[in-house]
Amino acid sequence: MANARLTLIMVCIAALMVMLKGKDDTMSAQVPEKTLDPGLPRDKRWRLIWADEFEGTKLDESKWSRAGPYRVFGGWIVPEAISLDGKGHLVIKTFEKDGKFCGGMVSTAKKFEHKYGFWVARCKLPREEGHFPAFWIWSSALIPGSPESKVGGPKCGTEIDVVEWWAVKPNRIHHTLHWIERGGERKSLGHRAEIPGITEGFHTFGVEWTPEEYVFYVDGRETWRTSVAVSHIKQFACLSEHISEPSEWAGDIRKAKLPDFFMVDFVRVYERLK
Numbered sequence: 001m002a003n004a005r006l007t008l009i010m011v012c013i014a015a016l017m018v019m020l021k022g023k024d025d026t027m028s029a030q031v032p033e034k035t036l037d038p039g040l041p042r043d044k045r046w047r048l049i050w051a052d053e054f055e056g057t058k059l060d061e062s063k064w065s066r067a068g069p070y071r072v073f074g075g076w077i078v079p080e081a082i083s084l085d086g087k088g089h090l091v092i093k094t095f096e097k098d099g100k101f102c103g104g105m106v107s108t109a110k111k112f113e114h115k116y117g118f119w120v121a122r123c124k125l126p127r128e129e130g131h132f133p134a135f136w137i138w139s140s141a142l143i144p145g146s147p148e149s150k151v152g153g154p155k156c157g158t159e160i161d162v163v164e165w166w167a168v169k170p171n172r173i174h175h176t177l178h179w180i181e182r183g184g185e186r187k188s189l190g191h192r193a194e195i196p197g198i199t200e201g202f203h204t205f206g207v208e209w210t211p212e213e214y215v216f217y218v219d220g221r222e223t224w225r226t227s228v229a230v231s232h233i234k235q236f237a238c239l240s241e242h243i244s245e246p247s248e249w250a251g252d253i254r255k256a257k258l259p260d261f262f263m264v265d266f267v268r269v270y271e272r273l274k
């Protein structure tokens, strides 16, 4: 009887240890082994809460919606610009069709919306001028014409451009915030980071968004921090390729060798653990 009770106690202890181990595992940043460094700040602990690794050959429409077709800036956003390459990447193609210059956009609007945390994408930038890739965090209240945008203020949130890039200065990336003041005035604040070789291979672009500030990272290195226009509402992720109006800073799409490609290996969102 005593032995049976001892066995029972040992079984209970073993079960408890398994439970505790399981609990501990969920308390650290869980990254699939096959994928690469997400560029998370290493001095903090994280929990992955949402991700798309872009495996397979079809866009996961439970996570993303394709935008378009519609005309914007110097060209078009069309759904057919979006594909998966079957090798773990989302591809946004910039191309010309019937005299129209086309790019594409996907967003997680109404499918995944969240506030704060570390939002990161691993991307390979395109090469050609006249169009610009971006990974950004948006709010539907910021869309021109929305009832909230006419009033402005904190209910609109802030457009957080984690990365934007233009070919005219190929070693430069931009982090930018766009928001609407109370009363409806639109404002922006940005930062340029010079990173030689940024168009070679894949890089991680991330932002840690806290109630106090934004801290931007490229390949895990801090590039900018600001406490301006911190959003306190849930927002969604966007990946896009827009055609620019021809300009000195964006170049001219008519001179670009097309098609050109913006590739994304993953988008992940982490919550910071206390």
Ligand SMILES: [Ca+2]
Binding pocket: 053, 054, 055, 087, 088, 089, 264, 265, 266
């Ligand atoms: Ca991938």
